[in-house]
Amino acid sequence: MIEARAVGFRYAAHTPFLFEDLSFSLDRGQTVVLLGRNGRGKTTLLKCLAGLATPTAGTIRCSGAVGYVPQQFATPFSYSVRDVVLMGRARHVGLFSNPTARDRALAADAIDLVGLRAFAERAIGTLSGGERQLALIARALASEAEILLLDEPASALDFRNQALMLAMLKKLSKERGLTIVMTTHEPTHALEIADRAILLHGAGRCHESSIETACTEERLSELYGIPMRQLTYSAGGRSVSNIVASYGPVHSE
Amino acid sequence: MSALVKENASFDAVDHRVGPQRLVMPALVALLFATAIAALSIGRYSVSLFDLVTLAGGWLGLGEGRAAVAEPVWRVVELVRVPRMLIGAFVGAGLALSGAVLQGVFRNPLVDPHVIGVSSGAAFGGVLAILLGLGAMALWSMAFALGFGALVLVVLASRKAGRSSILMLVLSGIVVSALFSALVSLATYLADPNDTLPAIVFWLMGSFASATPERAFYMVPIVALFAIPLLMMRFRINILSLGDEEARALGLKVEPSRWFILCCVTGITAASVANSGIIGWVGLVVPHFARVLVGPDHNRLLPAAALLGASFMLAVDTMARSLVAAEIPLGVLTAIVGAPVFMLLLHRTRSEGW
Numbered sequence: 001m002i003e004a005r006a007v008g009f010r011y012a013a014h015t016p017f018l019f020e021d022l023s024f025s026l027d028r029g030q031t032v033v034l035l036g037r038n039g040r041g042k043t044t045l046l047k048c049l050a051g052l053a054t055p056t057a058g059t060i061r062c063s064g065a066v067g068y069v070p071q072q073f074a075t076p077f078s079y080s081v082r083d084v085v086l087m088g089r090a091r092h093v094g095l096f097s098n099p100t101a102r103d104r105a106l107a108a109d110a111i112d113l114v115g116l117r118a119f120a121e122r123a124i125g126t127l128s129g130g131e132r133q134l135a136l137i138a139r140a141l142a143s144e145a146e147i148l149l150l151d152e153p154a155s156a157l158d159f160r161n162q163a164l165m166l167a168m169l170k171k172l173s174k175e176r177g178l179t180i181v182m183t184t185h186e187p188t189h190a191l192e193i194a195d196r197a198i199l200l201h202g203a204g205r206c207h208e209s210s211i212e213t214a215c216t217e218e219r220l221s222e223l224y225g226i227p228m229r230q231l232t233y234s235a236g237g238r239s240v241s242n243i244v245a246s247y248g249p250v251h252s253e
Numbered sequence: 254m255s256a257l258v259k260e261n262a263s264f265d266a267v268d269h270r271v272g273p274q275r276l277v278m279p280a281l282v283a284l285l286f287a288t289a290i291a292a293l294s295i296g297r298y299s300v301s302l303f304d305l306v307t308l309a310g311g312w313l314g315l316g317e318g319r320a321a322v323a324e325p326v327w328r329v330v331e332l333v334r335v336p337r338m339l340i341g342a343f344v345g346a347g348l349a350l351s352g353a354v355l356q357g358v359f360r361n362p363l364v365d366p367h368v369i370g371v372s373s374g375a376a377f378g379g380v381l382a383i384l385l386g387l388g389a390m391a392l393w394s395m396a397f398a399l400g401f402g403a404l405v406l407v408v409l410a411s412r413k414a415g416r417s418s419i420l421m422l423v424l425s426g427i428v429v430s431a432l433f434s435a436l437v438s439l440a441t442y443l444a445d446p447n448d449t450l451p452a453i454v455f456w457l458m459g460s461f462a463s464a465t466p467e468r469a470f471y472m473v474p475i476v477a478l479f480a481i482p483l484l485m486m487r488f489r490i491n492i493l494s495l496g497d498e499e500a501r502a503l504g505l506k507v508e509p510s511r512w513f514i515l516c517c518v519t520g521i522t523a524a525s526v527a528n529s530g531i532i533g534w535v536g537l538v539v540p541h542f543a544r545v546l547v548g549p550d551h552n553r554l555l556p557a558a559a560l561l562g563a564s565f566m567l568a569v570d571t572m573a574r575s576l577v578a579a580e581i582p583l584g585v586l587t588a589i590v591g592a593p594v595f596m597l598l599l600h601r602t603r604s605e606g607w
Contacts, residue, residue: 050502068502075495076360077549083491090492091504096485098552143503 001064001147001179002026002049008057008204009044018044020057020204026196028146029173031180033190033211036200037224042183043071043151045200049181050149064147064179065091067140071151073132078123081135085111088142103142110142111135114168129156133165141172148172150182154189162186166193187215187228187243199223215243277546278553281560285342288567292338295571298329305330337464340528341570342563343476344461345535347521349562350555352536353543354483354518357494357551358511359419365536366522369422369515370429374403375526376457377433380440383453393527400523403429404515417508419497458582459530461570472528479520480559486514487551494551532566532583534591539565541598 008020018041026032034042047053048060050068067088075084088110089103099107111120114134119127124135133153140148153169154162170193172178184190190197190211197214199207201223207214220228220243229246232239294300304322308330311318319327351366359368366372378399382392410425411417417425437457444450483490489510492500500507525532543558569590573581 052498052501065504070499070502073499076362077357077494077544079491079549083550087492087495087503090488090500093488095489095510096482098488 001028001030001062002181003061003063004049004058005060006058007045007048007055007060009041009048009053010056017056017204018202019200019206022058022198022206022208024196024198024208026179026181028179029177030196031169031173031182031194032196032198033194034181034183034198034200035185035187035190035214035220035223037202040200040202041206042200045198046149046151046181046183049147062147065143065145066147066149067143067145069133069136069140069148069150069153071155073124073136075124078125080121081111081116081124081127081138082107082120084124084135085138085142088139091143106144107138107142110138113141114138130158130161130165133157137168145178147179147181150180152183152185154184154186162189169193187220191215191241191243217243274547278557278560281546281557281564285560285564285567288564288571289338289342292341292567292571293330293334295575296329296334297575298325300326300330300334332466333464336466336469337461337570338567339469340464340472341461341566343473344525344529344532345539345566346559346563347476347480347525348532348535349539349543349558349565350480350483351518351521352562353540353551353554353558354490354514355536356540357490357554358514359423360494360496361419361423362541363537364423365533366518367430367531367533367536369426369518369522370403370407370433371400371519371522372526372531373430373433373437374406375400375523376531377436377440378402379456379527379530380437380453383449383456384440384444386449396527397520397523399433400519400526401516403433404519406432407515408512417511455582456530457584459532459584459587460573460580460582461529462574462580463528468528472524475524476521479517479524483514483517483521484555484559486510487555490514490551490555530584532587534587534595535562535566538591538595538598541595545598545601 003025005023007022008017010017022045024032034045036042044053046068048055049062050066052068086099086104086107089099089107093099093103108120111117114137116131116134116138119131119135124132127135133156137148137150137153148169150169154165157165166189169180169182173180180193182193194211197209197211199214199219201207207219217228217230224245227246228243231242231244233242234240290302290305293305294302304326307316307321308318308327310316311321348366352364355364355366355369356362375396378395378397379392381399382395387395406429407422407425408417410428411421413421441450441453444453489505492503492505493507493511493514495503497507539562540554540558543554543561546561547553547557569583569586573583573586
């Protein structure tokens with residue numbers, strides 16, 4: 001679904017690359033997480049995949065429609081959830097046309113799927129952060145996207161809603177075969193949901209591998225510049241691995 | 254995932270408009286109809302409703318028409334009031350529609366057709382034509398040429414790295430507008446105080462007094478030519494109102510759509526300035542009023558704003574020519590009516606947005 005070859009990005013010539021020589025390929029139904037410290041290019045890479053930014057080097061090929069779910073969504077107008085989700089149909093509606101009954105039905109289905117039925121007529125600005133994220137995911141689904149790009153979809157949510165969000169993304173990738181790329185600061189989320197991971201160290205350094213190879217104490221400690229510890233415990237009869245920050249003295253660079 | 258939200262509430266996949274919302278559009282059509290009748294019958298020469306109906310019957314080929322009413326009556330109605338009513342309705346609808354569209358694509362509820370510099374450009378064209386003693390056709394051409402010229406200047410001034418951001422567009426519009434306003438002032442300063450100066454001042458303050466059947470004959474199609482594409486693009490305008498990056502992420506090429514929209518708005522604004530000078534407030538206040546009535550979705554907002562703009566313009570114009578012995582300039586009246594209405598609207602705007 002996604003084929004990236006030797007992709008690199010920098011803001012201007014003679015400045016260091018954010019990431020460089022990054023190659024990976026993702027199949028239908030696979031999930032990849034982007035991990036890295038603030039300002040190391042997670043969102044930029046996501047925008048390159050969405051076609052909102054142009055890579056400085058290399059090529060990206062997406063076979064299938066892409067739905068981008070931004071971290072922030074603000075509009076000066078009090079559009080209802082239904083209005084916003086319907087806008088996901090943009091690329092299917094001609095310049096001088098209006099959404100058809102089918103467009104409206106797809107939007108309604110998407111609202112149903114994320115469980116926002118009761119909120120459909122509410123102004124999007126009155127929703128909580130989590131509900132707004134769901135509305136934006138519904139919008140991406142309404143666009144019939146096969147690739148979902150999410151910028152920290154769980155960062156504004158409480159623990160229960162984080163778990164529900166991850167469960168829904170998992171379900172979408174399993175049942176609908178959606179390919180998912182998401183950024184996160186939670187190794188726990190990465191381990192829970194992803195098949196693969198891209199670690200963005202900054203200054204051009206990046207690393208793409210399976211989630212098991214990427215999410216280890218050593219690699220994440222190096223990535224974040226603080227000690228990270230792996231915890232393993234049993235939950236619901238299975239062994240669960242979790243990597244957490246061990247808040248010791250922070251190493252300066 | 255439904256656990257994330259509270260369950261329940263019924264779900265209607267087709268039409269979610271409830272109760273009074275369904276009645277808004279018919280009510281706006283009725284209002285336009287009523288103001289149009291008022292515009293035809295009220296005035297220094299009062300025309301009875303009965304005479305109007307008889308005349309209207311005649312236009313439709315029913316009844317005697319002209320033959321059944323006194324000659325001054327049909328002359329006043331057909332040669333003066335109908336053209337003036339048509340021009341007023343189309344200018345009002347066009348300005349309100351343009352305002353609603355611009356507020357959408359610029360994501361800014363304080364924008365109106367004057368902000369993009371086109372009004373001042375067209376005004377300068379018109380003033381120049383009056384100053385040079387040229388005729389009506391030249392005034393039209395120059396107003397149009399400089400209106401579009403102002404848009405080109407805005408385009409050039411707003412481009413940074415091959416792109417025009419919304420903020421740069423608004424700022425460039427303000428700059429271009431200020432430039433042309435200064436040129437209008439200069440032309441006014443240079444004008445002959447006995448002859449051209451009053452002509453310029455009265456033209457700038459706005460009036461439909463110049464309405465003739467011929468003028469209505471080309472004014473109406475010109476406004477319609479630019480307004481119809483805007484009305485058809487209402488879903489596209491919804492998407493542009495989310496901002497450049499959102500619109501691009503949803504798969505749109507933002508700039509071609511936006512420039513096309515700005516060209517249509519420029520056409521409407523230039524035509525209305527050329528015909529009746531600068532009429533402020535309609536493009537700012539009416540879209541807000543319409544938004545209170547039908548919500549922010551441009552699918553309903555644009556037709557509502559156009560209908561309401563036409564009614565507002567007809568009501569104001571009827572007042573302008575019947576309140577006192579002399580005609581009050583339209584620009585003065587729209588501001589006197591518009592400013593308090595706008596203040597009221599701002600105070601009752603819901604906290605979640607426009």
